[in-house]
Structure formats: C-alpha cells, structure tokens
Amino acid sequence: MTVIEEVSVPSPRDGDGGPLLEVRDLHVEFHTREGVVKAVNGVNYSVDAGETLAVLGESGSGKSVTAQAVMGILDMPPAKIPQGEILFRGQDMLKMSGEERRKIRGRRIAMIFQDALSSLNPVLSVGYQLGEMFRVHQGMSKKDAKAKAIELMDRVKIPAAAARVNDYPHQFSGGMRQRIMIAMALALEPDLIIADEPTTALDVTVQAQVMELLADLQREYNMGLILITHDLGVVADVADKIAVMYAGRIVERAPVHELYKRPAHPYTRGLLDSIPRLDQKGQELYAIKGLPPNLLRVPSGCAFNPRCPKAQDICRTDIPDLFPVTEPDGSELVGRASACHFWKETIHG
Amino acid sequence: MGRYVARRLLQMIPVFIGTTLLIFLMVYALPGDPVRGLFGDKAGSPQVIAALRHQYGLDQPILVQYWHYMRDMILHADFGTQIASGRPVTDVLGDAFPVTLRLASLAFVIEVVVGIGLGIMAGMRAGRLTDNVVLLISLLLISVPVFVLGFILKVVFAFQLNWLPPNVNDSTNYNELLMPAIVLAAASLAYVTRLTRTSVAENLRADYIRTAIAKGLPKRRVVGVHLMRNSLIPVITYLGTDIGALMGGAVVTEGLFNIQGIGLTIYQSIVRREGTTLVGLVTILVLIYLVANLLVDLLYAVLDPRIRYA
Structure with missing residues (x-):
C-alpha cells in the first residue's frame, strides 16, 4: 500500500516558515500637552499567510494604533515606540530605514481604511490613484497603469470599470468607494492586508458584500489579513482567530468559534452579552457598565477592574499576565489565552 | 460650462x-x-x-x-481727452498700462514664489520654530504700511548698500522695478503665506494623506501631488482676486518710486478732478478684476472636480 504523504509545500510567499507578521511586546505612547498617553502596552500577535486575525476592541483600545505602527504611518512625534519589535518575515521593521519601510508599504503590506470618501484624494481620479501604485512601485507608464487600474476595478466587481476609471471618488457610492480602497490595497498583491474597520461606514447589506469580497480575494491570493473592528458580527464569518484589546493590551486571544462559545475574559463575555439576540426579545439588553478608561489615567492593576462584575482586590493591584487557557483537566486549548486573574471561573463556570 | x-x-x-x-x-x-x-x-x-x-x-x-x-x-472706443495734456485718454492709458503691468507681474511672481514657498515651509512644520518665525515675519509685513516699508528699503538697499537704484527711470529695466515690486507684493505675500500655511497644515492631517503614505509613495510625491493639489485651491482663489488689487493698488508704490504707471496717473487725475481720465483708468481696472475673477472661478472647477458649474 502506498501512502501518499501530505507534503506541505511552502508556498513561494512564506520564507523561513515563521509567521508572516509578528508583533512582539509593542508599546506605543503619545506625548501630548496633558501628559503621556500609553496607547499600546505590550501587544503580541502574529498572522500567517492566508490567515485572518481579527483585532477587536472599543475606540481607544489601541487596535488602530497597533495597526498604524505595523504600517509605519504613525506621526512620530507625537507618537513614540519606546519598546517592541514588528517582525515581517522575520525582519524587524522598526530597525529599517525610512526608505526600506516605504518600499514595504503598499507593496508587501497594504492597508484599507475606514472611511473611503475621506481616505481617497478628492481631486484625483480613481484611475490615477489606482494607477499610481504601478507607476511608483513598478515604474509603469501612465497608459499601462491605467489599463491595470481598469483591470483592478473589474476584479473588485465595479460595474463598467473602463467607463468609470476617470471618475472621481465623490461620484461613486459608499460601497463602490470601499471597493476602490480594496483594489488599491490589492494592486501589488501584497502579502498582508490590514483592514481598519473596512465596513463601519457602510450600510449593512453593503457591509456583507464588501466583507465577502475581501474574504474571497484573501483566499485567492493567500494573503494574511488583519481585520480591525469593533463589530463582533463582522468577525464571526471571516476570521480564523481573534485578539480582544482593552486599554492598549490584548485581554483575550482565541480561535474565533471558541471565543464565541466560551469567552475566558469578563470583558469578552460582556461584549458577547451585549449583542442583541432574537431569542431574548423583550428583555433588557446587557451593557457593560462604565466607560472605557482615560488613557492618561489608566486604572492600576487590571485596566478593566472598575467595570468588571468579578473584580477582586488583586484586580486593583496586579496587572494580570496573558495566561494560557486550559480545559478543567489541564489539557491545552490551542491558541487560547486570557489576561484575567479569574479566567478559570470565567470560562468554566 | x-x-x-x-x-x-x-x-x-x-x-x-x-x-x-x-x-x-x-x-x-x-x-x-x-x-x-x-x-x-x-x-x-x-x-x-x-x-x-x-x-x-x-x-x-x-x-x-x-x-x-x-x-x-x-x-x-473713445475714452475722451485728458484735459491737462489734451491727449486722448487711450494714449495716456497706452503709456501707463504696460508700466503697471510689468510692475504688477513682477510683484505677482514674487508673491507666488515666496508666499507659497514660505507657506509650505511653515505649514509642513506647523507649531514649530520655522512656523513661528514665518508667521512673525508675515505679521510684520501685514502691519507695516507700504510707504514705511518703501522708505526703509530705499534707505537700506539704495542709499546705504547701493545695491539697487532708488527710483525707476526706465520702467523696462527689471532691476529698477525689483524694489517697488517687493514693496507692492509685501502685504499680499504675507496673506498668501498665511493662507498656504493654514491650508497645508490642515490638509496634512487629512485621511487621504495618510492613504498616500500607506501606499508607499515617496514623500515628494505625497507632498507635491496629493497635498499640493488640495492645499492650493484656496490660495489660487486669493491670487486671482489679487491680480486686480496689484494693478490698481500701486498708487502709493508708484508715487514712492516715481513710476509713471496707472497708479500715479490715477492720483494725478484725482488731483486735477479729471473725471474722464479717471473713469477710463478705473474702467480698465474693473474689467481686469472681473475677467481675473471669472478665470479663477473656471480654474477652480479644474482644480476641484467636486465643483461643477451649470
């Protein structure tokens, strides 16, 4: 009997077998007149080729700032990265020169922003803005770049692309504009796409279409995807794993379906409980009490403690590590971690 | 259209x-x-x-x-007769107009190049030292009256340093026109600087600039194409209306440097109560104003595709 061994052929995209992107102990602070805002405090996460990581959190949780640090588009000053590494294919991008990083931006790592209307240049045609990628990064002629732009618009399913290539952003609908943003990010077939709330500005039916398109293209190109969102509904269908952020830290990490089934952090549980559900019609909707912390004065201990229903004395003094989460019998739960002193109680009972 | x-x-x-x-x-x-x-x-x-x-x-x-x-x-096309000299007003205009046009053009070039240049410098470094120095200089230029500035420049550059001639004898000589052009341009230049600075500083924070950086475009392209196209729209509006002001506003400057242009002729016509000459001159200036404004409005639509005229 011949056993056909499944040989994992490394795709030409991944280099040394390590993760595509790895963020290690990243800290970002903003130096403002009122004081130092610690926006990101030791974040770790990684994404592989073809994998989707969803980063979930409220505004001010540091999810966008982390992404901007990865992208290298933070305004420094006022932002500062005092500590941490951002490894792209094993190389620390924070140690690279500005020019080296610029060549990665757009070409290897691309970003999709939230509000396509303000994120596209209002006075340049979409064809110009798409073609610019090819002209700048590949030295293509204006004419070829325009042909490529039409091809891209086709690819993201914009009807009558050839006729609309010279139109301006304000002449497109919201969904079409976001498709153009996606096309722009996709232009040079990057290894990693960071989508910062790509569907927040769209209405619900269009949201689903845009998410689906993004997921399809990601599969087709085997790209890594970091999906930043505050919407648990968006995440469920597309993400492989989730990192939940609160006050600049990752508070829980889990494969997507496990997180929904068994949250291991009170904050995640609160988020899940505050989703309206059809089977609880007529009941009052749960809300996490209190407000996200002011990052100038983060509470001591666990930053979530003033809002946490389970908070004890230790929560007010000790910052919890990101503990690995296990089954009650001690067996490992792959890819799960929780930054709660009482994760056991939270997940198991 | x-x-x-x-x-x-x-x-x-x-x-x-x-x-x-x-x-x-x-x-x-x-x-x-x-x-x-x-x-x-x-x-x-x-x-x-x-x-x-x-x-x-x-x-x-x-x-x-x-x-x-x-x-x-x-x-x-008869603008009447200048009573003092008995010459047709069109002749008087024909003499004075090219002189003022040269002066105004030179001033305009100075205003555009220096004003926009300083404005970009300051706007890109908003809140820092360069920005504050530029803002201080522009404040100074706005607050010093034309005749004081003209007098100071004359004393320093003509009489003490001997770099430039104090008066204009030959109005086709741009060397002689340089000092009056600087004086004429000074206040407008300061306004252009401030307008450009504000516009640049504001657009620099715009989302599409962040996108341009995220696309991996080189800095000169981010600034030169994406930032400038948006930032210069209000500046160009101001520049357009200022063409008329430079042509007609040279009364003091032309008097100060003895330039036989429209400004000086207007002044003399007022002194002599010559309605016909004055109306002829002002008519020309009004027409220039109106045409310049129309051109700016049309240019506006070219620069900003969101504006459409119907």
Missing part, C-alpha cells in the same frame, strides 16, 4: 455700468473743476473758461455727460 461663462459675462454689464457711473458721480461731487485747474493760480477770463467747459461738455448735466461718455467709449 458654456452657459455659466455666458451668464458670468452678462453679469459684468451691470457691474461695469455701476462702477463707471459711481466714479463719474464721485468726481463730479468733488469741489473744483479741471478747466480752472488748467489756469493754475491765475484766474482765466470767464469767456475762455466757459468756452473750454463747453468744448469738453462740462456745462451739461452730469447724466448727459455720462451718457455721451459711455456712448463714445462703446461705439468709438
């Missing part, structure tokens, strides 16, 4: 009539008259004065004078 231009051109007609009539009435309301002015201190014989007044039509009611003036101007 065509209809828009036609409508704007039609709108010029009432503006044109209004401004000319206003000037006519204002000169008429001033005490003194140009014929008496011809005789200086001596009192001319009443018969001669009456004859001259009749010859120039000054004995007729003001509205009839205005009607005749407009009729001759529109039908025969």
Whole structure:
C-alpha cells in the first residue's frame, strides 16, 4: 500500500516558515500637552499567510494604533515606540530605514481604511490613484497603469470599470468607494492586508458584500489579513482567530468559534452579552457598565477592574499576565489565552 | 460650462455700468473743476473758461455727460481727452498700462514664489520654530504700511548698500522695478503665506494623506501631488482676486518710486478732478478684476472636480 504523504509545500510567499507578521511586546505612547498617553502596552500577535486575525476592541483600545505602527504611518512625534519589535518575515521593521519601510508599504503590506470618501484624494481620479501604485512601485507608464487600474476595478466587481476609471471618488457610492480602497490595497498583491474597520461606514447589506469580497480575494491570493473592528458580527464569518484589546493590551486571544462559545475574559463575555439576540426579545439588553478608561489615567492593576462584575482586590493591584487557557483537566486549548486573574471561573463556570 | 461663462459675462454689464457711473458721480461731487485747474493760480477770463467747459461738455448735466461718455467709449472706443495734456485718454492709458503691468507681474511672481514657498515651509512644520518665525515675519509685513516699508528699503538697499537704484527711470529695466515690486507684493505675500500655511497644515492631517503614505509613495510625491493639489485651491482663489488689487493698488508704490504707471496717473487725475481720465483708468481696472475673477472661478472647477458649474 502506498501512502501518499501530505507534503506541505511552502508556498513561494512564506520564507523561513515563521509567521508572516509578528508583533512582539509593542508599546506605543503619545506625548501630548496633558501628559503621556500609553496607547499600546505590550501587544503580541502574529498572522500567517492566508490567515485572518481579527483585532477587536472599543475606540481607544489601541487596535488602530497597533495597526498604524505595523504600517509605519504613525506621526512620530507625537507618537513614540519606546519598546517592541514588528517582525515581517522575520525582519524587524522598526530597525529599517525610512526608505526600506516605504518600499514595504503598499507593496508587501497594504492597508484599507475606514472611511473611503475621506481616505481617497478628492481631486484625483480613481484611475490615477489606482494607477499610481504601478507607476511608483513598478515604474509603469501612465497608459499601462491605467489599463491595470481598469483591470483592478473589474476584479473588485465595479460595474463598467473602463467607463468609470476617470471618475472621481465623490461620484461613486459608499460601497463602490470601499471597493476602490480594496483594489488599491490589492494592486501589488501584497502579502498582508490590514483592514481598519473596512465596513463601519457602510450600510449593512453593503457591509456583507464588501466583507465577502475581501474574504474571497484573501483566499485567492493567500494573503494574511488583519481585520480591525469593533463589530463582533463582522468577525464571526471571516476570521480564523481573534485578539480582544482593552486599554492598549490584548485581554483575550482565541480561535474565533471558541471565543464565541466560551469567552475566558469578563470583558469578552460582556461584549458577547451585549449583542442583541432574537431569542431574548423583550428583555433588557446587557451593557457593560462604565466607560472605557482615560488613557492618561489608566486604572492600576487590571485596566478593566472598575467595570468588571468579578473584580477582586488583586484586580486593583496586579496587572494580570496573558495566561494560557486550559480545559478543567489541564489539557491545552490551542491558541487560547486570557489576561484575567479569574479566567478559570470565567470560562468554566 | 458654456452657459455659466455666458451668464458670468452678462453679469459684468451691470457691474461695469455701476462702477463707471459711481466714479463719474464721485468726481463730479468733488469741489473744483479741471478747466480752472488748467489756469493754475491765475484766474482765466470767464469767456475762455466757459468756452473750454463747453468744448469738453462740462456745462451739461452730469447724466448727459455720462451718457455721451459711455456712448463714445462703446461705439468709438473713445475714452475722451485728458484735459491737462489734451491727449486722448487711450494714449495716456497706452503709456501707463504696460508700466503697471510689468510692475504688477513682477510683484505677482514674487508673491507666488515666496508666499507659497514660505507657506509650505511653515505649514509642513506647523507649531514649530520655522512656523513661528514665518508667521512673525508675515505679521510684520501685514502691519507695516507700504510707504514705511518703501522708505526703509530705499534707505537700506539704495542709499546705504547701493545695491539697487532708488527710483525707476526706465520702467523696462527689471532691476529698477525689483524694489517697488517687493514693496507692492509685501502685504499680499504675507496673506498668501498665511493662507498656504493654514491650508497645508490642515490638509496634512487629512485621511487621504495618510492613504498616500500607506501606499508607499515617496514623500515628494505625497507632498507635491496629493497635498499640493488640495492645499492650493484656496490660495489660487486669493491670487486671482489679487491680480486686480496689484494693478490698481500701486498708487502709493508708484508715487514712492516715481513710476509713471496707472497708479500715479490715477492720483494725478484725482488731483486735477479729471473725471474722464479717471473713469477710463478705473474702467480698465474693473474689467481686469472681473475677467481675473471669472478665470479663477473656471480654474477652480479644474482644480476641484467636486465643483461643477451649470
């Protein structure tokens, strides 16, 4: 009997077998007149080729700032990265020169922003803005770049692309504009796409279409995807794993379906409980009490403690590590971690 | 677009009539008259004065004078006669206009290059030292009156350093025109600087600039294409209206540097109460203003595709 061994052929995209992107102990602070805002405090996460990581959190949780640090588009000053590494294919991008990083931006790592209307240049045609990628990064002629732009618009399913290539952003609908943003990010077939709330500005039916398109293209190109969102509904269908952020830290990490089934952090549980559900019609909707912390004065201990229903004395003094989460019998739960002193109680009972 | 231009051109007609009539009435309301002015201190014989007044039509009611003036101007391109010299006003204009045009063009170039340049420098470093220094200089330029600035420059660059001639003898010599052009440009330059600075600083924070950086574009492209195209829209509007101001606002500067341009001629016409010459000059300036404004509005639509004229 011949056993056909499944040989994992490394795709030409991944280099040394390590993760595509790895963020290690990243800290970002903003130096403002009122004081130092610690926006990101030791974040770790990684994404592989073809994998989707969803980063979930409220505004001010540091999810966008982390992404901007990865992208290298933070305004420094006022932002500062005092500590941490951002490894792209094993190389620390924070140690690279500005020019080296610029060549990665757009070409290897691309970003999709939230509000396509303000994120596209209002006075340049979409064809110009798409073609610019090819002209700048590949030295293509204006004419070829325009042909490529039409091809891209086709690819993201914009009807009558050839006729609309010279139109301006304000002449497109919201969904079409976001498709153009996606096309722009996709232009040079990057290894990693960071989508910062790509569907927040769209209405619900269009949201689903845009998410689906993004997921399809990601599969087709085997790209890594970091999906930043505050919407648990968006995440469920597309993400492989989730990192939940609160006050600049990752508070829980889990494969997507496990997180929904068994949250291991009170904050995640609160988020899940505050989703309206059809089977609880007529009941009052749960809300996490209190407000996200002011990052100038983060509470001591666990930053979530003033809002946490389970908070004890230790929560007010000790910052919890990101503990690995296990089954009650001690067996490992792959890819799960929780930054709660009482994760056991939270997940198991 | 065509209809828009036609409508704007039609709108010029009432503006044109209004401004000319206003000037006519204002000169008429001033005490003194140009014929008496011809005789200086001596009192001319009443018969001669009456004859001259009749010859120039000054004995007729003001509205009839205005009607005749407009009729001759529109039908025969006849702007009347300068009473002091007896020359047709068109000749006087023909002499003065190119001089002012050269002066204004030079001032305009200085205003655009230095103003926008400083504005970009300051805007890119908003809140830092360069920005504060530029803002201080522009404040100084705005607050110092033209005749004071002209006098200071003359003393320093003409009399002490001997770099530039103090007066303009030959108005085709750009070396001589440089100092008056700087004086003329100074205040506008400061406004252009501030306008550019604000616009650049504001657009620098715009989302599409972040996108441009995220696309991996080189900095000169982010600034030169994405930032500039958006930032210069308000500046160009200001520059367009300023063309007219530079042409007509040179009265003090031309007097200060003895430049025989439109400004000086206007001043002399006012002193001599010469309504016809004055109206001719002002008419030209008004037309320049109107056309410059129209061109700016059209250019606006080219720069910003969100604006469409119908």
